Amino acid sequence: MHRAFSPARLAVKLVFFINGFVHATYYARLPRIQDQFFIDDFAIGLVILASSFGALLAMPFTGWVIIRNGSRRITLFGVLTYCLLFPFIPLMPHVGALSILFFLLGVSAGIMDVAMNSQAVMVEQRHGKPIMTSFHALFSLGMMLGGLFGSLFAKLDTSLLLHFSAIAAVSVVGVLIARYYLIHDKPERKDKEAPAFRLPNAAMVSIGVIAFCCMLGEGAMADWSTNYMENIAGAEKALAPIGLSAFALAMTLGRFVGDSARLRFGDRNLMVICGLISLSGIALAIVWIHPYAVITGFFIVGIGLSAIVPIAYSLAGNAPNLQPGEGISQVTTVGYSGFMLGPTLIGLLSDAFNLRYAMALVALLFAVMILLAYRYRS
Secondary structure (H helix, E strand, C coil), X not given: CCHHHCHHHHHHHHHHHHHHHHHHHHHCCHHHHHHHHCCCHHHHHHHHHHHHHHHHHHHHHHHHXXXXXXXXXXXXXXXXXXXXXXXXXXHCCCHHHHHHHHHHHHHHHHHHHHHHHHHHHHHHHHHCCCCHHHHHHHHHHHHHHHHHHHHHHHHCCCCHHHHHHHHHHHHHHHHHHHCCCCCCXXXXXXXXXXXXXXXXXXXXXXXXXXXXXXXXXXXXXXXXXXHXXXXXXXXXXXXXXXXXXXXXXXXXXXXXXXXXXXXXXXXXXXXXXXXXXXXXXXXXXXXXXXXXXHHHHHHHHHHHHCCHXXXXXXXXXXXXXXXXXXXXXXXXXXXXXXXXXXHHHXXXXXXXXXXXXXCHHHHHHHHHHHHHHHHCCC
C-alpha cells in the first residue's frame, strides 16, 4: 500500500476530520444557542471562556499523560468524550449549566488536540518528510462540512438536539473505526519522577507566540464568523454559516499544498507570506461590509492561516530532547490559548463597541504574527 494511504495515516486524518466537523457543528449554530438561552454576545463570550479554561487546564498536563499512557489511548479518550458531550448543549437548563458543559468540552478538546497531533508527528517521522499540513487539511475539511451542514439544518429549522445527536452518532462510528489503526505507542517504562507539568522553553515560547496569533484568528473565524455575517454584514440566516464554510474551504485547500510549499519556501518565508495574505483578508472583511465581500475576505484569511499552525506543531513535535507529546503540549499551551481565549476577547469587545471593531484585534495580531515570523530563525 502506498504510504499516503497507510492505515495509521488515514486513521489520524479521520480523527482530525471528526474534530473539525464536531467543532463547526455547534459553533455554526451559535446564534440559535444564544436565542434559546436568551443571551447576548457578552454572555456567550463568557460561556466560551469556560471552554477556554477547560482546554488550557488540560493541555499542559496532557504531554505527561501521553508519556505514561501513550498518545493512542489519550486520543481515543479525548475524541470520544468530545463527541458524546456536545449533543447535551440544548438540554442544559440554564446558562450556568451550559458554561459547565462548555468547560468539559474544552477539557476534552485540549486533550484531543495534543494527543492527535502527537500521533500525526509519529506518522510524519515514519514518512521522513513534512506531511503535517495534510492532517490539518482534514480538520479544515471537517470544519467546512460542519458549517455546510449547519447551514442546511438551520434552513430546515431542525432542532439543535436532533442536529447534534445525528452528527455525534456518525462521528462516534468514525472513532470506532479509527481506533484499530492508530499507532500503539504506550511506553514500556514509566518515569515516575518526571514532573507532570513543564514550562515551555525559549524555543517553544517563540513558536508558541506565532501559533497564538494565528490560532486567535482561527478561533475568531470558527466562533464569530457566523455572527459577523448575520449581524454586521446583514446576511440571511441560511447564508450566514457560509462565511465559516468559505474560511474552512480555504484552509483545506491551503493545507493540501502546504507541505510542498514548506519544502519550496522554507518555514520562515512561508509564515511571512501567509501572514500577509491573512492580514489582507481580514482587512477586506472589516472595510467592505457586504455578505459576499465578507465571505471573500474570510476565504483569503483561510488561505493565509492554512500552513502556520501545522508548521508550528511539526517544529514542536520534532524538537530535540523532547517527546512529541511534550513539545506539542508546550506549544499548544501558548498557541491554543489564542484559539480559545481570542473569541472571548472578541465577545467582550463586541459588547463594548461592536463586532466589526472587535475584529480589528484579529488584524492587529496578524501584524504581530508577520513581524515575529520575519524575525524567526530555525
